[in-house]
Amino acid sequence: MTTQRKPSANAARRSDTSRRAILAAAFELVGEVGYAKLSIEGIAARAGVGKQTIYRWWPSKGAVLFDAFLSFTEGSDGEAVLPDTGDxxxxxxxxxxxxxxxxxxxxxxxxxxxxxxxxxxxxxxxxxxxxxxxxxxxxxxxxxxxxxxxxxxxxxxxxxxxxxxxxxxxxxxxxxxxxxxxxxxxxxxxxxxxxxxxxxxx
Missing domain, CATH: 1.10.357.10 (Tetracycline Repressor, domain 2)
Structure with missing residues (x-):
């Protein structure tokens, strides 16, 4: 009988670090070179990861950029609400x-x-x-x-x-x-x- 090992805490941290690096790289690069010249290869090189690491989580550069955009715009203080002063x-x-x-x-x-x-x-x-x-x-x-x-x-x-x-x-x-x-x-x-x-x- 085989047993599956759970990912170690260090592996999870490495994955999270790589994911954040990829999102930051995509967000930075699209501002520098534009979307037409943005590539998975370029993102991988900027983030210091292999292309397959990116493809493991995202199917396309558009999907990477969408997650990058969300990560840089979403707040961390709970659900967003619009002001309601009565006016x-x-x-x-x-x-x-x-x-x-x-x-x-x-x-x-x-x-x-x-x-x-x-x-x-x-x-x-x-x-x-x-x-x-x-x-x-x-x-x-x-x-x-x-x-x-x-x-x-x-x-x-x-x-x-x-x-x-x-x-x-x-x-x-x-x-x-x-x-x-x-x-x-x-x-x-x-x-x-x-x-x-x-x-x-x-």
């Missing part, structure tokens, strides 16, 4: 201004653009994005809007999914298309114009 307009302006700052951050610009391109052509990556990032973030946004709805600040029959798209969609579209300056003032105008159409009719 919906002020809270949304705060959140959309933070979104503008992130989209304009040169550390994240190239990885996010690369992911958007790859998601459009990779169904598996698109499913992972929906499950692990877009879906949870949408629910967080809807939760804040639902609280405002229950407080009578938004129409009772409001489609919350549509409201999320109306608020965040213009920012993402302007960023993707480079269609104009993406500024805090633009974010404020989006909030004001959108809420004018979403508030209850008197």
């Amino acid at each position: 919906l307009e002020a809270d949304l302006k705060t959140v959309l201004r933070a979104t503008v700052a992130e989209l304009n951050d040169p550390r994240y610009d190239e990885p996010m653009r690369a992911l958007n391109t790859e998601i459009a052509h990779d169904p598996e990556l698109a499913a992972a994005y929906s499950e692990r990032l877009d879906g949870p973030m949408r629910e967080i946004k809807k939760r804040r809007l639902r609280a405002a709805q229950q407080a009578g600040q938004l129409a009772e029959d409001l489609d919350l999914d549509l409201a999320v798209e109306m608020l965040w969609g213009p920012l993402l579209n302007r960023w993707l298309q480079r269609g104009g300056p993406l500024t805090p003032e633009y974010a404020d105008r989006v909030v004001e114009a959108t809420l004018n159409g979403l508030r209850p009719r008197r």
Whole structure:
């Protein structure tokens, strides 16, 4: 009878160290060389691991980059929530201004653009994005809007999914298309114009 040995604590630590090194390498390289020139070979060389180590955990460079992006953007202080001061307009302006700052951050610009391109052509990556990032973030946004709805600040029959798209969609579209300056003032105008159409009719 054979028995399976459990991985040692040292082996687990080595795996975790290698994984972190790979994610850091992918995130750094895509900013330096762009997504088109990013390769598994390049990531492996920067991380100091073999290519097979990467393929053991990820099927493609897009999958590596997605995990790298998540590891560098997710918080460590519990579940994310949107501010709720009771002033919906002020809270949304705060959140959309933070979104503008992130989209304009040169550390994240190239990885996010690369992911958007790859998601459009990779169904598996698109499913992972929906499950692990877009879906949870949408629910967080809807939760804040639902609280405002229950407080009578938004129409009772409001489609919350549509409201999320109306608020965040213009920012993402302007960023993707480079269609104009993406500024805090633009974010404020989006909030004001959108809420004018979403508030209850008197």
